[in-house]
Each structure stands twice: as structure tokens, then as C-alpha cells.
Amino acid sequence: MPKAKYDEIYMDLKQAIEKNTYSYGSLLPSENTLITQYDCSRNTIRRALAGLGEIGYIQSIHGKGVRVIFQPSERASFTVGGIESFRETARRNRLNVVTKVISFSIVTVEAQLAEESGFPIGSEVYDILRVRYLDGKPLILDRNLFLKAFVPGLTAEIAERSIYDYIEKDLGMQIVTSKRTITVEHASPQDKQFLVLGDYNCLAVVSGQTFNADGVMFEYTQSRHQPDYFSFHDTATRKKKEQFYEK
Secondary structure, X not given: OOOOHHHHHHHHHHHHHHOOOOOOOOEOOOHHXXXXXXXXXXXXHXXXXXXXXXXXXXXXXXXXXXXXXXXXXXXXXXXXXXXXOHHHHHHHOOOOEEEEEEEEEEEEOOHHHHHHHOOOOOOEEEEEEEEEEEOOEEEEEEEEEEEOOOOOOOOHHHHHHOHHHHHHXXXXXOEEEEEEEEEEEEOOHHHHHHOOOOOOOEEEEEEEEEEEOOOOEEEEEEEEEOHHHEEEEOOOOOOOOOOOOOO
């Protein structure tokens, strides 16, 4: 399926902002200019701009236009509010990525794992341990659990490439929602074995449960990050409180 026009414009503007063509604090061209530039409707431009606003790249300023609020970071930036694969994150941060599968097995969920992950007791899941290398450095240790009934045919070879690509393109399943918790934890012996921690004795740990379009939780992941190289970002807007008046 070809990408929608607004998605192409979104990606083009996003890349222009990341390359500093539109620098931090500057204003994007006006809607009319963008309509002419991309030969599209006003609604198409507005949908593309809305997407950039949702990820914190731009902000509409009443009476002035659309201001760029994106600032490049020296650390790889992992989104909290969005859902993207590790390879998508690496591409966005312009990093070379290699994934090495340490272990790949099928296990039956018992009480302790059910409590940790949220999967029902008795479920069969793929249990995958992977090390993520960015620019040659082992910086992330991922433990992924995928519900076998909903991700059939998963292999270690697929896990070394992109499981999300396999889920979306080969299986045709829609990935919709991810609930995440970020904690700081002491480094385990396993962390010290596979990651280069330097002087750190702790890691940033992101735990997440991911759901498909039917509301089924098909994935539980715990990503353990070397703290010196990563930042996590989200974009929030303050909503106006509703006004209640007594009659």
C-alpha cells in the first residue's frame, strides 16, 4: 500500500528539521507556501504538521505560525509516547545497529513470570534475550516475551533483524498500544556480562506491555539501557481545565 501524501510530507519535514534545514526556534514556511511546495490540500498539510506536533518537533504559535522546538541530542533518544522498533530508533538517531540473539526458546508461563509480564499462566511464549549494539558498543540488553499463538513462526533469525517488521508485514497484525514503566535498577550479573557499563552500577530499565488492534497483549519487553548513552523523551501538553459553574 503506498504511503498517504501527508505521511510523505511529515517525513520530509521531519528530516529537514533533524538536518537543521529548519533550525530550533525558526518558523516553518506558511501553510500556503507548504501547500504550493507539496502540491496538496490544506488538510493534508495540517495532518502532517499535527504529526510533527505530537512528537515534539513543532508548536503552533497563535498569530505567528509554526515554530520548530526540536533540539538534537548527543544521546540516542528513545520515545516514551510513541511505538517504534529498535531499528527505527537507530535510523532516527543516525546510528549503526547490530542485534545479537543470546538465547531463543519457547517457555510456558508460570506464576512468577505471569506476575512479572501480565501473560496468563499456562500461555506459551517465545523468550528471547538480545544484545543491541549501537555504533559497535553493546548498550542495551533486551528480554522479549512474545505470545506464541499471536506471533507464529518467529525465529532467532527474524529476531536478529526486526520482529516488528515481521509482525506487521508478514503476519499483518496491527501494533496499537504500549504501556511502559521506566525504573532505575542495580546492574545484575547478566547486565555486567553482556553490556559495557564502565563505572555505572545501575541501568535505566524500560518495561512495556504491547497490545494489538483487538486489545490482546502479545508482547512483554524489558529493555536494560547503559545510562551514559541514552535519554528518553515524551511530549506533553497541558489541557485546559473544564470550568464548572453552579446554577
